[in-house]
Amino acid sequence: MAEYLSPGVYVEEYENLPHSMEGVATSVxxxxxxxxxxxxxxxxxxxxxxxxxxxxxxxxxxxxxxxxxxxxxxxxxxxxxxxxxxxxxxxxxxSDARSASYDNGQLSVTAANEGSWGNRVELYFVEDSKKGLTIQVMYDDEVEEFAELNLHPESANYIGRRLQDSRLVKLQYKGPNEGEDIPLPGNPVAALLGEGNCSIRLEGGADGTxxxxxxxxxxxxxxxxxxxxxxxxxxxxxxxxxxxxxxxxxxxxxxxxxxxxxxxxxxxxxxxxxxxxxxxxxxxxxxxxxxxxxxxxxxxxxxxxxxxxxxxxxxxxxxxxxxxxxxxxxxxxxxxxxxxxxxxxxxxxxxxxxxxxxxxxxxxxxxxxxxxxxxxxxxxxxxxxxxxxxxxxxTRRLFIYVEESIKANTGWVAFEPNDANLWNRVRLSIDSFLNTLFRNGMFAGASPSESYFIEIGPTTMSPDDIKNGRLIMNIGISPSRPAEFVIFRITQHTAESSS
Structure with a gap:
């Protein structure tokens, strides 16, 4: 409720319509x-x-x-x-599936997940004295490129941090041993792979049997x-x-x-x-x-x-x-x-x-x-x-649809005052939803009253239920059933029999 402190005209909006309900997905x-x-x-x-x-x-x-x-x-x-x-x-x-991998003591690379597919993953390392290290991760026609990398753990372009975005591999740089210096920017490939090497291929991946x-x-x-x-x-x-x-x-x-x-x-x-x-x-x-x-x-x-x-x-x-x-x-x-x-x-x-x-x-x-x-x-x-x-x-899937739709669209009810006003709002919301389903031909019956019912109030809740925060309602629907057996009764009709 707004607080009014001075004379004037005040306009307040309030919600008078029942909460609209949308059906949940059933085709996923x-x-x-x-x-x-x-x-x-x-x-x-x-x-x-x-x-x-x-x-x-x-x-x-x-x-x-x-x-x-x-x-x-x-x-x-x-x-x-x-x-x-x-x-x-x-x-x-x-249980015997394995991920392809590479490990030389300094650099550990593992395929993102298990399978022999990882044996086709290759990594190419290119060093640039100005821009740093570039790594290309290749799997068949798929290529990932990570540029301007370095080997310093505190850097935003640290190799171990940037390659967390790879969909193909998991990479870990173990760094220098205690007491050794971090490799200088000019020799990162040699630091990772050794002199004369610029690429690696993962191996050991298995699909299992x-x-x-x-x-x-x-x-x-x-x-x-x-x-x-x-x-x-x-x-x-x-x-x-x-x-x-x-x-x-x-x-x-x-x-x-x-x-x-x-x-x-x-x-x-x-x-x-x-x-x-x-x-x-x-x-x-x-x-x-x-x-x-x-x-x-x-x-x-x-x-x-x-x-x-x-x-x-x-x-x-x-x-x-x-x-x-x-x-x-x-x-x-x-x-x-x-x-x-x-x-x-x-x-x-x-x-x-x-x-x-x-x-x-x-x-x-x-x-x-x-x-x-x-x-x-x-x-x-x-x-x-x-x-x-x-x-x-x-029939079963229609009930799942109705039950889940009501559940998904009535979350607003929690912690509302459990009184006649709430009961009426809930009933109107669900009635509107079920009436739409009736008009779409989802229920049997010639009228809404023949197709579904909604009960909420003193007939569905005792004073003890209300004191303990329980809102209980009864809903019944009459599902349409398929014409599984189509029967035509045919008899012979002659001119004499009709006269």
Missing amino acids: AGFVGLAERGTAAGAPVLILTYPEFTRKFGGYLNEAAFGEYRYLAGAVEQFFQNGGSRCYVARVLP KENITASTFTGTDEGPGKRTGIQAFLENNTVSIIAVPGVTIPEVINSLVAHCESIQSRFAVLDMPRDISDVRKLIEFREMIDSTYAAIYHPWIQNFDRANKKPGYFPPSGAVMGVYSRTDMCRGVHKAPANETIACTGLNINFNKGEQDILNPKGINLIRALPGQGIRIWGARTASVNTAFKYVN
Whole structure:
């Protein structure tokens, strides 16, 4: 309240409209997998295009070296090919992966992260008596240049300080031994590399082997902020809403991914099945390993061009499916089932028929099928659960969207006076948001009252709740469900029967 000390006319502005609410993003994907290069600990890395992925993480991995664990690059590419726009990537490593390095006792240089890619990193040193030392860091076509460097630790251009900005290497200058003078500006290269040398090449980098890949490689560890790995790294990300570990069908990994999604309740897992399983009973047995409304499972694998083998190959569908999720969300809305949607591929490794789908669909296995005259389409929209209330993928994802949107837009409520005025403001804000969703066709029902309800006040809070600072409200929505079974009843009509 303003303080008035002299006569006059005063104008005050006050907020009378309900707080506006915006829906959260639902189309951002998360990937966990092996890559040629890139950071393997800390927050997942944002990727906006496949070329950006190759710059930061490299390309397709070799099939002979990594087998069924090599599909991250292909999955990310297919995510963007199918309409995806944003994703985050967490790289994982075999336990025997190593960083390339160089160390001569005076100068220590290590590749920015593990992998044989570091063996192609070279550093060129050029001395200039006027401008100081210049270092060029080269990796394939990528070049970083650091000019006017020196070896004095107190200088702003100290070599160890300036090269902290390098994306390719970590450099440490150990300096002269105790009692020795700091090298003069005229001989920095000789001081670093010895007389007659002007370049170095890193060596000893290793990608690791598939024999040293286990379930824990993907499930990761939680050693605190900045040190989390694998699936656990996504605890540092609040944006990703769909997530996959492409091609990895180890039961421990699948259960860990599903448990991660169920724990945070704002993320949905897209799962693959083992590539060559075609027997219906074995597929059902694999599917029954989990029961969660926060996951969906897809089969069979899809055919696309394999950049590593330079010929068509089969890939797990999860990356492409998440691209379809993203495309459907952006074009139609999260309430639309991501099914009966084309998927960008040239074939399937198994062609299931209608009879087999009649068995698999009720079990929550979403098939991808080649349909005559319609192309290759996702032909299922079930969650991997027996819970009929959340039978469909879009139902669970719609609830995630509504819950997270309300959570993200009601932070202003904290520490406000918990009285009827606040209850009314909160109700108006949420009612406005839900009414917009109703008008966009996201709910079933012919009117708002049939589509959702909001309860807040004495019916939802006791005096004890209010005394203890609890604001409680009940919200119910009626989600639209897909027309999974389209039935036409046709009878013969003759002129005689109509007379």
